[in-house]
Amino acid sequence: MKFKNIKTLIFLSAALAIFSCKKDSSGSNSTTNPDYYVKFKMNGNWATWKTVVGELGPDLGDPSKTDFGVTANDDAQKNILDISIQVDGSNFTTGSYDSDNGNYWVVMSYVKDANTGTMKYYDIEDAASGPPSKYTVNVTSITSTELRGTFSGNYLFNYDNQESMTITDGEFVVKRIR
Numbered sequence: 001m002k003f004k005n006i007k008t009l010i011f012l013s014a015a016l017a018i019f020s021c022k023k024d025s026s027g028s029n030s031t032t033n034p035d036y037y038v039k040f041k042m043n044g045n046w047a048t049w050k051t052v053v054g055e056l057g058p059d060l061g062d063p064s065k066t067d068f069g070v071t072a073n074d075d076a077q078k079n080i081l082d083i084s085i086q087v088d089g090s091n092f093t094t095g096s097y098d099s100d101n102g103n104y105w106v107v108m109s110y111v112k113d114a115n116t117g118t119m120k121y122y123d124i125e126d127a128a129s130g131p132p133s134k135y136t137v138n139v140t141s142i143t144s145t146e147l148r149g150t151f152s153g154n155y156l157f158n159y160d161n162q163e164s165m166t167i168t169d170g171e172f173v174v175k176r177i178r
Contacts (some may be wrong), residue, residue: 134153
């Protein structure tokens, strides 16, 4: 399977997890909690999204690998930020994970205008000019109920439209669903 297909598969499984969350009796999304968030700068402006979810466990298609994922949606659920890391084996620990390290995969993706005719997909891909697209995810805490960490990088790129989106200075505290 090509790397791009695996990135898409990881992103889609994380997006499915957040979209499939049940609503509680008050009508709010069960992953929305004032204590959980993903905060980041997008094109220089701060964004804090509260519809978030995290997961850590064996890869559903290959149990010899372990997947870590954080997915966040804006309030309108039109924009999605996804952070995924996949390692060989079952020993995923806190620490720093760089997208240019060949020992594991780090996928950072952003979907703009999801489920519309103008949907655009941005990921770690190099633009023709400028520095390589690169991200580092620092996982600082893993418990049975939540995942915490930070991320930094420079830009995500949409190859089809040849445009980039700057996403930097991120932080996450998310409910762990597995």
